[in-house]
Amino acid sequence: MVMQADYSERNLKALQDWAGTLACPVCFGALRLETAKLVCVECGRAYPVENGIPVLIAERAELSGGSAE
Numbered sequence: 001m002v003m004q005a006d007y008s009e010r011n012l013k014a015l016q017d018w019a020g021t022l023a024c025p026v027c028f029g030a031l032r033l034e035t036a037k038l039v040c041v042e043c044g045r046a047y048p049v050e051n052g053i054p055v056l057i058a059e060r061a062e063l064s065g066g067s068a069e
């Protein structure tokens with residue numbers, strides 16, 4: 001997994017504001033913003049955030065099923 005360093009801080013702040021209004025497209029759970037991804041608090045899927053834009057596509061989500069990084 002490559003750390004993305006080129007997302008802008010401003011984008012992330014804006015994202016933080018509306019992350020709470022977004023829902024997981026799979027289970028409709030709430031999404032929590034992490035460093036460069038949106039993580040579903042219900043099913044644990046992690047959606048990538050590319051250049052400050054969240055990619056809420058189920059096929060693109062990473063399933064973090066307990067594996068630590």
Ligand SMILES: [Zn+2]
Pocket residue numbers: 024025026027028029040041042043044045
């Ligand atoms: Zn979910």
